[in-house]
Amino acid sequence: MAYKVPFVNAREHYRRYKTEFDHAIIDTLSRGDLIMRQQLRDFEERLAAFVGVKHAVGVGSGYHALHLSLVAAGIRPGDEVITVAHTFVATISAIVHCQATPVLVDVRDDYNMDVDAFERAITARTRAVVPVHLNGRVAEMGRIMEIARAHRLVVVEDAAQSLGATFDGRQAGSFGLTGCFSFYPFKILGCFGDGGAVTTNDPEVARAVRLLRYNGEDRDTGEYHYHGYTALLDNVQAAVLDRKLQHLPEWIAHRRDVARRYSEGLTGVGDLRLPDYPDDRYADVYQNYVVRTRQRNSFREFLEENGVETLVHWPKPVWEHRALGLGGCRWPETEAICREVVSLPMSAETTDDDVAATVEIARQFFS
Numbered sequence: 001m002a003y004k005v006p007f008v009n010a011r012e013h014y015r016r017y018k019t020e021f022d023h024a025i026i027d028t029l030s031r032g033d034l035i036m037r038q039q040l041r042d043f044e045e046r047l048a049a050f051v052g053v054k055h056a057v058g059v060g061s062g063y064h065a066l067h068l069s070l071v072a073a074g075i076r077p078g079d080e081v082i083t084v085a086h087t088f089v090a091t092i093s094a095i096v097h098c099q100a101t102p103v104l105v106d107v108r109d110d111y112n113m114d115v116d117a118f119e120r121a122i123t124a125r126t127r128a129v130v131p132v133h134l135n136g137r138v139a140e141m142g143r144i145m146e147i148a149r150a151h152r153l154v155v156v157e158d159a160a161q162s163l164g165a166t167f168d169g170r171q172a173g174s175f176g177l178t179g180c181f182s183f184y185p186f187k188i189l190g191c192f193g194d195g196g197a198v199t200t201n202d203p204e205v206a207r208a209v210r211l212l213r214y215n216g217e218d219r220d221t222g223e224y225h226y227h228g229y230t231a232l233l234d235n236v237q238a239a240v241l242d243r244k245l246q247h248l249p250e251w252i253a254h255r256r257d258v259a260r261r262y263s264e265g266l267t268g269v270g271d272l273r274l275p276d277y278p279d280d281r282y283a284d285v286y287q288n289y290v291v292r293t294r295q296r297n298s299f300r301e302f303l304e305e306n307g308v309e310t311l312v313h314w315p316k317p318v319w320e321h322r323a324l325g326l327g328g329c330r331w332p333e334t335e336a337i338c339r340e341v342v343s344l345p346m347s348a349e350t351t352d353d354d355v356a357a358t359v360e361i362a363r364q365f366f367s
């Protein structure tokens with residue numbers, strides 16, 4: 001179906017920046033720079049500066065950023081790692097693939113970790129916590145870091161959805177031992193395939209992730225230090241990301257503007273709950289603009305019938321996916337969120353007309 005208002009618009013994105021993207025790709029290929037070359041180093045340096053940390057290491061995906069972070073942090077079979085139940089499954093899979101035990105806790109109404117629930121979940125076997133900064137909003141990192149310090153826990157931030165978001169003036173991905181980013185095409189900073197990065201101030205962790213991403217080999221000496229992985233961010237993607245990073249501040253400003261317009265148009269409409277939280281410590285980047293209503297399914301159907309494309313992140317709690325073996329918890333906020341949320345169109349290409357049309361159709365539904 002051709003939507004009047006698409007959720008994102010990849011074709012328009014490419015059209016707007018074609019000259020820059022084509023140049024980055026052709027220049028990289030013309031130089032024969034495919035992997036582990038200058039474009040990657042340039043991007044890593046600029047990403048680290050953007051996040052405000054000493055090191056950034058490009059990897060094959062957000063999943064790999066999480067997994068390699070946990071391996072580099074020394075997470076072992078039998079360790080417990082606390083994270084949220086309401087997240088993309090990759091957060092949890094990264095823990096499972098270390099043969100550690102994921103301990104899932106509930107979230108608050110801003111979709112991020114319930115910090116009291118995190119504290120209650122700590123046991124003698126807890127080694128790490130993975131707070132997820134969902135939808136472009138940082139989790140409450142002040143308290144999370146305090147609790148983690150008190151219990152000597154490793155903090156690996158899942159910042160896949162929140163590059164550029166801040167808490168108390170600090171960037172997502174700059175609080176913990178590592179920050180993990182995804183450059184999946186529809187992320188705030190997306191490449192043309194899979195990509196990710198680990199940010200850290202710890203030189204040993206940066207070195208470990210660099211080795212792990214390329215089969216454990218130190219390319220200078222030929223020595224293998226780990227049974228590693230093949231999880232590189234290739235140079236063509238890095239060159240494109242490096243170009244895109246320069247546009248990121250304007251894209252974030254645009255997303256904030258779109259969010260403001262949605263909020264102006266939808267405040268007080270039906271039972272809609274909007275992602276407006278009066279707390280100056282947070283500056284959100286709106287990877288997703290998520291609204292809640294008890295009539296989610298019929299609301300979503302109405303938007304779709306009227307040409308507005310929406311997404312639901314996610315319709316079913318992870319513990320209900322039997323094959324994942326994550327039974328044993330059943331958290332009320334996560335369950336309610338899965339029943340009630342829908343994400344409205346949001347991207348750097350979303351226009352004023354897109355927002356106006358979406359607001360108009362949403363209002364019609366509730367009138």
Ligand SMILES: Cc1ncc(COP(=O)(O)O)c(C=O)c1O
Nearest residue numbers: 061062063088090091160182184
């Ligand atoms: C919260 C979260 N964590 C992890 C990931 C995994 O990133 P990737 O798809 O690049 O592996 C994603 C991507 O959708 C995500 O949204």
